[in-house]
Amino acid sequence: MTNLPQNEANDPFVDFSDVALRYGDENGTLALSGVDLSIKKGQFAAIVGPSGCGKSSFMKLATGLCPATEGSIRVAGAPVTGPLKITGMAFQNPTLLPWRDTLRNVMLPLEIVQPHRSRLRAEYAKYVAQAKTILATVGLAGFEDKHPWMLSGGMQQRVSLCRSLIHEPQLLMLDEPFAALDAFTREELWSVLQDLWLEKQFTCILVTHDLREAAYLADVIFVMSARPGRVISTHRVDIPRPRTIESTFDPAFVEIVQKIRAEIAQVRKESKAPARPAAQEQVQ
Template sequence: MHRSESAHPLRPFVELTGVSHTYATGGTLAVDGLDIRVNEGEFAAVVGPSGCGKSTLMKLATGLQFPQAGAVVVDGQEVRDPVKIAGMAFQAPTLLPWRTTLENLMLPLEIVEPHRSRLRRNKAEYVAKAEALLESVGLKGAGSKFPWQLSGGMQQRASLCRALIHEPKLLMLDEPFGALDAFTREELWCVIRDLHARMAGSLTVILVTHDLREAVFLADRIFCMSSRPGKIIAEREVGFPRPRDLEITYTPEFSDIVHDLRGRIAHARSTA
């Protein structure tokens, strides 16, 4: 089933309307007149030239930054504070080295309500949930290990688990696999594909990436941004049925979409 035909058909979940933002008074606009709508349960990817404002979009959608103009709405509410229903994973796993993998996973539960209030009296239940999440990404038994005892790919799997432990409705991924080798990266594409599928329309994902193959393999829809100041210049549906196997990445149909996106980004760069 295509994601947009799921249990939540076409309910807008993340909406940025007419958004403009700069990081310093009088500075260069990072995004200008940015409009994007991502539906509930959808897996969206955002691609574009370096410095086009992809990471700015992520910060605006999660309430880590607030726009100078326009509106940001998540789950029907205008964003005025950090978005508590969001989980985030970045290129660097940023696991705390003095905490075990399990303790790193538990960190959001110590911060985000209602889990923070429940954690002490329901510790065993939360630990069991964290261990099940680790097992689901191939890290069974790794909870007692420290980050420095894990490979880069294992650290990134743990980082994904930490982003999901508090059951967010929105998962924001900012180049999460960019520092990994090609084989590990493809393994993790399959991990996030399966995690999203298991959550059956209840998890909306926005992936910011430079990797066009990654975007086409994972996403229902891909948004292409212009050079700075960034705005959406193209939107591409990816109609491949789910679940998708890595073999699809070697088909002419897959390559056609990748080449189309590459052409759009090359044009955006040349007209900057």
């Protein structure tokens, strides 16, 4: 984003070149094949595509949780050879620890990720203050001592977002983080996530089935083919920020959503996936 030397701003931060992933032996599932994609530092990218096309597999590759079968993956200028420490992650299920209160759920990564792990005991008060600040940013001031079962699904997902960002990762990976929420809560959290991203300027990759969510949040949307997944088109979203629900009625916004929807419908047709009725511009 801003404040970067020109060359750093232009270098890809996440770079996939002709990447393939096959699970198991040579007869195993070919999840991804020929994936080429690059994301700049500070960019918000969304990945959409039909169910089973390899989106979650892509996330595992980008974070080093799984090695590529072919091709090259570079993140922050270095080849990915194992799990990356510079990432934060959140998924559809908030996966909070039920025996911990909100504050201690948010602080969990600080007990694991260096250099915070070594500093936590000596600088505990500072870290508590940081956790309280980020909880306040997502509207959860006063809920620090509540346990997950005392929070709504939307609140739990806010806590999960705070936990994924507390160690100030350079790369935030979100795999369908809002899919289990009702439409109103989901739209509220788009705004919460956009605010966090505008403030903290991390690079973000969001996997979603919700095309409106992708267009609201992303600078760039990658559309994937059916399995084995590869990127079949790239769409820039040049709608000004901060975006609001009103932005989703902008003709340019509607046009992007319709275009991507048509592309995915075509992919699904070609892959002979069983047709299902579209609901709320979602891709299943």
